[in-house]
Amino acid sequence: MKVVRVLNNNVVLAVDETGAEAILTGWGVGFQAKPGQPVKTDKVTRTFRPENDRDSDTLAQQLAALDPRFLAAADDALRAEFEDRGSATVVALADHLSVAAVRVAADAATAAQPHPLTAEVKHLYPAEYAAGERILAHVNKQLELDLPQVEAVAIAMHLVNAGFHTDGLAETYRMTGVFGQLFAIIDTSFDIELDRQSISAARFITHMRYFFVRVSEGRQLNEGMSVLKDSLQLSHPQAVTCASRLASILELRLGAPLTDDEVSYLALHVARLVGEHHAAQ
Structure with a gap:
């Protein structure tokens, strides 16, 4: 070279x-x-x-601006977790960790305060949160730091963000907040409390994560699934009603109308979530 x-x-x-x-x-x-x-x-x-x-x-300039110690720790920690760690993720994590270390040094008590999305991240992204905890432990040991446990939440958010290849966390934070709101609506609609770590919840979250990608790219599902819609209206009318409520929230939050197919798939996931919940009782 x-x-x-x-x-x-x-x-x-x-x-x-x-x-x-x-x-x-x-x-x-x-x-x-x-x-x-x-x-x-x-x-x-x-x-x-x-x-x-x-x-x-641009990537070279970003890498050059980082503290080599934090760059090495972030890269090592991500390598231990993932086969393909992604350069952008290494940069983002190293930068976050260096800033977190400064915050802890300045005011450890304030730096350790709970993250506002802790509950949502633990429930919605359990795999990423578990990886975040391991990465935090790895970094603390390698750099002999005492970054607080709350940093596992922020690290998890970076891992979620990496799955969408975006440059910032703003969209990931928004997406996480919307997910929490959607689950709350389903809970209220059926007077239940869904298990956010169930198989159906994982499928719903995955579906919604890619829904966000589709909306951002202007290519929602539109395959003429009228049969699915009609079938759900007969078999799970309450799920269809709930899906309409979810769609209204999504349209408000995203500024784009949902296609009939997207609403039908929402209803399908709602029916599965509620069905799995009742089966577990």
């Missing part, structure tokens, strides 16, 4: 023999390096490649 750009002594943008660009990090990898020179491969400890058509220079 050859050096394309030196960001600092520890980060360089390089290109391999196929023309593919990568960002290489390691103590001294950029020291006295010049564009066009071979990369000091013995200095390289980590290799990052931009994904989803992201710009290599």
Whole structure:
């Protein structure tokens, strides 16, 4: 590989023999390096490649701006959890952890206050939350820190966000808040309390996560599933009514009308959620 750009002594943008660009990090990898020179491969400890058509220079600048200790800890922790950790996720997590460490150093009591979405994250994303707890423990041990348990929630949100390949957490936070509202409406409609960690709940959450993606891309389901709608109206009329309420909330929150097919699939998931709940009683 050859050096394309030196960001600092520890980060360089390089290109391999196929023309593919990568960002290489390691103590001294950029020291006295010049564009066009071979990369000091013995200095390289980590290799990052931009994904989803992201710009290599931007990723390189982001990596160069990070504290190397937090970058290493974030990358190691994510590698322990996932086969493909994703460069953008490493950057986002490393940046978050470094800021969290500053907050704890400034005011540990305030930094440890509960996250407003703790309950929603634990219920809606149990796998990501469990991974967040393990990543937090890994980082605390590697960096000899004492980041509070509440950071597992924020880490989980980054993991959820990674599944949608977006640049910020705003959409993930909004999505999580909407999910909590939808479950509350179903609970109220049927006078029950759904198990957010049930199989049907997991399926509903997965469906809704991809629904958000479809809406953002302007391609809702529209396959003419009138048979499904008619069948549900006969067999599960209360679920259809509840789905209409959910659809109204989603249209209000997302600013886009739902297709009949999307509402029908909402009703199907509501029927499954309520059916599983009653079967478990």
